[in-house]
Amino acid sequence: MKHLLFICTLMVFCFPAMAKAEINIFACEPEWAALAKEIGKDNVSVTAATRGTEDPHHVRAKPSLLAAMRKANVVFCTGAGLEAGWMPVLMQQAAGAAVQNGAVGNFMASDYIALMDKPQRVDRSMGDVHPEGNPHIQTDPRNILVVGKAFTERLSQLDAAHASAYQANLADFTSRWQVDMKKWGAIAAKLRGTPVVVYHDEWNYLNRWLGLKEIITLEVKPGIPPTPSHLQDVLAASKNADVKVIMLSPFDDEQAAEWLKGQMGAKIVKLPFTVGGIDGTDTLEATFDRTLQALEGGTS
Ligand SMILES: [Zn+2]
Known part of the structure; x- marks a missing residue:
């Protein structure tokens, strides 16, 4: 012992x-x-x-x-x-x-x-x-x-x-990360200026980085879910700006986005928002890889 x-x-x-x-x-x-x-x-x-x-x-x-x-x-x-x-x-x-x-x-x-x-x-x-x-x-x-x-x-x-x-x-x-940034930057160049609709103001930093133009939020105000009258405003603004992409995080409600898609044919692009938000995004690098791929797919 x-x-x-x-x-x-x-x-x-x-x-x-x-x-x-x-x-x-x-x-x-x-x-x-x-x-x-x-x-x-x-x-x-x-x-x-x-x-x-x-x-x-x-x-x-x-x-x-x-x-x-x-x-x-x-x-x-x-x-x-x-x-x-x-x-x-x-x-x-x-x-x-x-x-x-x-x-x-x-x-x-x-x-x-x-x-x-x-x-x-x-x-x-x-x-x-x-x-x-x-x-x-x-x-x-x-x-x-x-x-x-x-x-x-x-x-x-x-x-x-x-x-x-x-x-x-x-x-x-x-x-x-610097190598990745170059790779993402090449995709970003193709996305610049794309008009987008978001659910909540959760993509402001991403949009600024990529040069995406946020037209309007599906939420009426932060934390206030969409209402029929607000959705009419969203539709008018989206048509006016020729919105192609509706960006959603994994936890955003999809109903209003589906409605808007049905009204004007814009694509819904689900983004991970953070590590693990979507299957296969279990690292920071994979999270941004997926984000850029999804946006590229949504705008093409
Ligand atoms: Zn927030």
């Missing part, structure tokens, strides 16, 4: 790399979970609070999320109010001091991006508008790189022992 104990002790001592990752990352959305894995690799353990098919505006603070939050050393979210409906409960009930607002373990991706469409004023008549600006930043691959760099710095600060590994992982990710 004594002998066995000695071997075990020696094993732990000799193979510290086999020890369990000490950094537990609670990622609010799948894109940040994927990015955290790219940067942290084996030195981190990542829990994604939502799946790609789930609407990140509306998430139930279920017991498994509370459990994941309890052991988190790092919280990696979009911020800018995207998780305002569910994160405060999790934070209050389960978050340690290390991940509270303002702590080093609290990382909000939107802090590093100039947000689009910040409203001048916010009142109830505007629907469920995002008062801090549009938080759907992950739809522009340039933002992924900016956030990845900032997150690497934060992770290195939290876990200085592995800082050089995190820097090397970032460098590897960045060089792959």
